[in-house]
Amino acid sequence: MKPNYLVRYLQNNQKVALLAFVSAAAVALLIFRFMLTGIPDFIFLTWNLFLAWVPLFLIKWVWEQDKSNRLPLWLLTVYLSVWLLFFPNAPYIITDLKHLKAVPENMLWYDAIMIFTFAVAGFxxxxxxxxxxxxILTSRWSHLLAWTSITSAMVLSGFGIFLGRYGRWNSWDVVTQPRALLHGIIHSIQDPFAIKHTLTFSFVLMLLYFAFHIFAELKRHESSHKYW
Incomplete structure (x- = not known):
C-alpha cells in the first residue's frame, strides 16, 4: 500500500477507527472480566455491539454507492428502511445496564463501567x-426534510428499543415472524408504558444527535471544511 494512499485512507476512515477503538476497549474489558472470574457472563454484549455496527456498515456502503452513482429513489428508500430496522440495536445496549441488578457487590463497579463502555460504543x-x-438526505433534498426524517426515525427507534427490551423482538423478526411481530406492535402502542418509554428514548436520542451534529458542524467549519 503506497504511503499517500495509506494516509488518505486513514483520513477518510478516522471516525470508524475511533469507534473501533472504543468497541475494542469494551471487548477488552469483557475479556479481562472472564480472565478474572472464569465465568463467561455478559458474552451477549459482544453480539449486541456487533448488531450496533450493522447499520453503520450498511449506511456507509449506501453512501459510497450513492456518491459514485446516484441510486434510484426506490432502492435508496429500501436501503434506508433496512438501516432504520437495524438502527435501534445501536442505542439498545444502554438497556443492558439492567443486568447490574444480578451482579455481585464486589464486581458492581467494574461491570457498570464495562457495560457503560459497550453502551458508549453503541451510541x-x-x-x-x-x-x-x-x-444523504440533505444532498438529495433539503435540511428540512432531513431533520423531519431524522426526528421520525428517532421516534420509531425509541419504540424499537422498547420492543427489543420488553417484547424481546429482534430486527430480523420482520422476516421470520411478521404476523407475531405485528400483533406485538399493535399491543404495545396501546400500552401507556410503551408510549412513555418511546418518548423518553426518542428525546434522548434526538438530544444526543443534535449535540453530535453541532459538534460536527463546528469542526467542519473550523478545520478542513469537509462535511463529516
Missing part, C-alpha cells in the same frame, strides 16, 4: 450512522 456508532443518513 457513538449509531450517532455516526445517523450523521451519514442526514448527509
Amino acid at each position: 457513538l456508532t449509531g450517532l455516526y450512522s445517523i450523521r451519514i443518513v442526514f448527509r
Whole structure:
C-alpha cells in the first residue's frame, strides 16, 4: 500500500477507527472480566455491539454507492428502511445496564463501567450512522426534510428499543415472524408504558444527535471544511 494512499485512507476512515477503538476497549474489558472470574457472563454484549455496527456498515456502503452513482429513489428508500430496522440495536445496549441488578457487590463497579463502555460504543456508532443518513438526505433534498426524517426515525427507534427490551423482538423478526411481530406492535402502542418509554428514548436520542451534529458542524467549519 503506497504511503499517500495509506494516509488518505486513514483520513477518510478516522471516525470508524475511533469507534473501533472504543468497541475494542469494551471487548477488552469483557475479556479481562472472564480472565478474572472464569465465568463467561455478559458474552451477549459482544453480539449486541456487533448488531450496533450493522447499520453503520450498511449506511456507509449506501453512501459510497450513492456518491459514485446516484441510486434510484426506490432502492435508496429500501436501503434506508433496512438501516432504520437495524438502527435501534445501536442505542439498545444502554438497556443492558439492567443486568447490574444480578451482579455481585464486589464486581458492581467494574461491570457498570464495562457495560457503560459497550453502551458508549453503541451510541457513538449509531450517532455516526445517523450523521451519514442526514448527509444523504440533505444532498438529495433539503435540511428540512432531513431533520423531519431524522426526528421520525428517532421516534420509531425509541419504540424499537422498547420492543427489543420488553417484547424481546429482534430486527430480523420482520422476516421470520411478521404476523407475531405485528400483533406485538399493535399491543404495545396501546400500552401507556410503551408510549412513555418511546418518548423518553426518542428525546434522548434526538438530544444526543443534535449535540453530535453541532459538534460536527463546528469542526467542519473550523478545520478542513469537509462535511463529516
